[in-house]
Amino acid sequence: MIFLKNVFTIYRNDWIRIFKAPIAALLIVALMVLPSLYAWFNLAASWDPYSNTSGIKIAVTSEDDGAVIRDSSVNIGDEIISSLKKNDKLGWEFVSKEKAKEGVTKGEYYASLYIPHDFSAKIATILEDKQVKPEIDYSVNEKLNAIAPKMTSTGASTIVQQVKENFIHTVSESVLGVFNDAGIKLEEELPTIRNIEEKIFALEKEVPKINELGEKVVTLEDKLPEINKQAQKILTLEAAFPDINEASKNILLLEEKLPELDKVGEGILVLQEKAPEIQKLADGVIELDAHFADISEMVIKALSNVEDMQSFLETASGSLEKIQQGINNGKQLADTLPAFIDANGEALDAVGPVYKQNLLLHQKTADAVHQFAGLVQNGNLTEEETKTNAVALQAQVQTSIDSLTRSIALFTTLNSATPNGDEALLSEIKNLQALQTNFQQEKELLQTIQVEDKEKASSLLALSQEAIELSTTLVNRYDKQTEPAIHRALEGIKDSAQNAMNDLESAQANIPKLEEILKNTDESLAFAQEELTKLHSDLPTIEKKIHETTNLIQKNMDKVLARINDAAEFYQKSFPSLKEKIHAAASFVRNDLPAAEKDISKVAAFIKTDLPRVEEAVHKAADMVQNELPNLEATLTKTADYIRNFEDEYDLGEIISLLKNDIQQESDFISDPIVLNENSLFPIPNYGSANSPFYTTLSLWVGALLLISLLRVDVRDPEGIYTPNQIYFGRWLTFVTIGLCQSLIVTLGDMFILKAYVAEPVAFVLFSMFISLVFMTIVYTLVSVFGNLGKGLAIIFLVLQLSGSGGTFPIQVAPPFFQKINPYLPFTHAINLLRETVGGMVKEKVLFSISMLIIFSVIALIIALFLKKPLANGTRKMTEKAKASEIIH
Known part of the structure; x- marks a missing residue:
């Protein structure tokens, strides 16, 4: 009774002193709250990191x-x-x-x-x-x-x-x-398969007749006179056999070389895949260099043709102007207009060629812009080169835009001259307008493009590619669609002029159209002449560069490169069938030709020597019928039996059903054959709630460390009233009381401030208080028994438990040392106990964790009871020596 009385006296005196000193009371309150802040801030900072990974x-x-x-x-x-x-x-x-x-x-x-x-x-x-x-x-x-x-x-x-x-x-x-x-x-071929089966079975039934036919071979001996009539043909064939044999050797040699040809073909395909652009460019440059004189001559001829066309157009325009000035009445128009058409037909016939020439120039413009855009995108031009080329191309594009305006006007006029319009002309106008719009967009980009401006270069590259396709379409459709449409429109105007007397109003209306056509054609010729003149002046420079490039290509490239595409096409399309024919021919030479030659030689020898040799040959044939025919009959019977056995064992319809399938459904099954049914036991909605057992446990140990750091574990007893054990338990009650308050604050804050998920809130609070009691007992015992050394041990235990308790990561991923100490750490069982309350409790695990924590408490109490008194004097002296340093309290 005295023991307990003294214990509670110490406890009561502690709280009386605390409440008498406001600063001390405030410090005690702070010590109750501070561990909670440690837990709350850590939980809030890592509340749900895996949901915020965006x-x-x-x-x-x-x-x-x-x-x-x-x-x-x-x-x-x-x-x-x-x-x-x-x-x-x-x-x-x-x-x-x-x-x-x-x-x-x-x-x-x-x-x-x-x-x-x-x-x-x-x-x-x-x-x-x-x-x-x-x-x-x-x-x-x-x-x-x-x-x-x-x-x-x-x-x-x-x-x-x-x-x-x-x-x-x-x-x-x-x-x-x-x-x-x-x-x-x-399934589709099933009728054919059944038909073949029936034919085999039918042939099996016909074997007796086949045998009968074989017997007739024997009668061939009776037909020798008739065979003699064909003897001369056999002799002719025998005479040709040397040539045939020579050719057959070449066929066998060719077949022997087929694997090498295959390797060559495969190499050609690989080379074609890796160097199509180089090949195309090299072939083009070499061909251009070889025919440059022709190109120069073509340019000169084109200029001459342009000048001739301009002369025709000037003459026609002058004549048309005179017609307009001199016409006073319909009769005069009817007499004059047909004569004009007859005299100036060449001028009107120039409309189509001039237009086609301009299309080719537009195509050239599109190619130039495309090449420039590629150089800019690849960073192959300097700033000055980019600027110079862009300015030159702007002018070239603008010239094409102006030419397209005239062409659109020309086709609009031609279409209006057609009574009901012409679909080909309307389509041509639409394509010309699209090309003109494209060139206008290219011009805008050329005005602002700068060196290494890859974004604009990319846009310009796409536009120029579209322009190339449009101009190519216009050129490709010219001969079959555009030129006939132009011809139809002009013929309509000519017919109207020829019939001016009958359709005076229409003829008069066509005069302005003729004038517009001639004007547009003349302006288009001017565009063509300008471009051709410029091209002609640049020809020497171009020829020099092309020649230099050609020499370089010929020096560094294999000549075979020029024929790779042809060889590849031949290898892919023609060579397979040719190879089959070669194999068939070689097979014939090896297997059939020697026998045929032998037989023919025998027949020829017979023909040249003695007729009885024919009888010998006939006997051989008869012998073949008698010896080989039974084998054929056996093979046929065996085949028929195999078909019957197959049909007995297998159902062809079932095989077809197995092959036919729901492609999408079965493909989905193969790509994802397993369905994972996830079943979360004891679900916890967020990462913060899942971590609350760890940080709550940690804060309780930290709270105990704060108390031993700031509060005294000994009691001033100058009269020696109290025993060491009474002092231990009296001050222990004070520490435990503060620890229980710490646990209440931290757990209630977890649930009501942080809104942490807790499946068993009451148990969460009670178990936390129990854990605080255990931790406080352990830490208090260490300091009470061992003094400052005990403080160090408490901190060491904290460090070990942080690493070895498996609070944040599974202990199985920790090094072996921490896995071994894990079962012997209070943290391990405290965290497991709180996890049961947060996720959902399993009775056996709860009881085990509580039992382990009780064991730790009992061990601490045993240490206190047996070591407190013996070590009291030593601990006091060690503490006094530490205080003598005036650094450690």
Whole structure:
């Protein structure tokens, strides 16, 4: 009784002193609250990090050029980019390769993904003999954060997995499609198969008749006189055999060389794939150099033709003007206009050729702009070269725009001269307007483009490509559509002029149209003359450059390159059938020709020597019938039996049903054959709530450390009233009381301030108080028994428990040392106990954790009871020596 009385006296005196000193009371309140702040701030900072990963920036760059798979264009890089734009799991940033690299280095991005230009092409190698795995380059700045690289790596792995699943789905869909086609084809051919079966069975029934036919071979001996009539033909064939044998040797030699030819063909295909543009350019330059004199002559001739056409047009325009000035009445118009048409037909006939010449010049303009845009995009021009070429091209494009305006006016006039309009002329006007609009857009870009302006260069490249296609379309349709339409319109005007007396009003209306046509044609000729004159003046320089280029090409390129395309086309289209024919011919030479030659030689020898030799040959034939025919009969019977056995064991209809399938459904199954049924036991809605057991436990130990750091564990007892054990338990009650308040504050704050999820809130609070009691007992005992050394031990225990308790990561991923000490740490069982209250309690685990914590408490109390008194004097002296340093209290 005295023991307990003294214990409670110490406890009561502690609180009386606390309440008498306001500063002390305030400090005690602070000690109750401070551990809670430690837990709350840590939980709030990491409340739900995995739901806010959209702020983790990852740079994504795709330079995938795409690929063509079975005549279909695919670009998997673009598909990945489109998919990521819809994905907000991470902060995807779509930037250039250079910016991505710089951003990762400087820490603007946590990581980067780079899809190379050959990504789709490598995936397409699945259809080739040698497959090459595509690659995605993943770079991560690991110094920025410890966890972020794991998150970004998961994102990268997800992308790769998605591409794998799509790839498997596509491949399986293709394979099942082939099976399905095979099933359909087999079903379609089923009548034919049944028909063949019936024919074999029918042939089997006809074997007796075949035997009868074989017997008739024996009667061939009776027909020898008739055979003699054909003897001369056999002799002629025998005479030709030397030539035939010589040719057959060449056939066998050719067949022997086929593997080498195959290798050559494969090499040609590879070379064609790798150097189509070089080949095309080289062939074009060499051919241009070889025919440059013809080109120069063509330019001069074209200029001469332009001048002649201008002369015709001037004459026609003058004549038409005189007609307009001199016409006073319909009779005069009827007499004059037909004569004008007859005299100036060449001027009107020039409309079409002049227009076609201008189309070729427009095509040249589009090619020039396209080449310039490519040079700018590739960074092959200096700033001065870019500016100079852009100015020159602006003028060239403007000239084409003006020419197109005249051409549109010309075709509008021609169309108006057609009574009901002409679809070909209207279509031509529409194409000309589209080309003119394109040139206007090109001109605007040329006015502002600068060196290495890749964005505008790309736009200009696309526009010029469109212009090339439009001008090519106009040139291609000229002969079959445009020229006949022009001819129809002009013929209509001519017919109207010839019938001026009968249709005076129409003839008078056509005079302005003729004038407009001649005017537009003349202006178009001016455009053609200007361009041809400029081209003619540049011909010497062009010829020199082309010749130099040709010499360089011929010096460094194999001559075979000029014929690669022809050879490749021959290898792909003609060589397979030719190879089959060569094999067939060689097979005949090896297998059939010697026998045929032998037989013919025998027959010829018979013919030349003795007729009885024929009888010998006939006997041989009869012998063949008698010996080989039974084998044929056996083979036929065996085949028929095999068909019957197959039909007995297998149902062809079932085989067809197995081959035919639902492609989409089965492809989906192959690409994703397993459905994962996720079942969350004891679900916790967020990361912060899941971490509350750890940080709550940690704050309780920290609270105990704060108390031993600021409060005394001994009691001033100068009279020696109290025993060491009474002092221990008396002050222990004070520490425990404060610890229980700490646990109440931190747990209630977790639930009501942070809104942490707790499945069993009452148990959460009670167990936290129990844990605080255990921790306070352990820490208080260490300091009470061992003094300042005990404080160090309490801190060491804290460090070990932070690493070895498995509070944030599974203990199984920790080093072996921490795994071994884990079961013996109070933190381990305290965290497990609170986890049961947060997620949902399992009775056995709760009881086990409580039992372990009780054991730790009992051990602490035993240490206190047995060591407190023996070590009291030593601890006091050690403390006094520490205080003597005037640094440690």
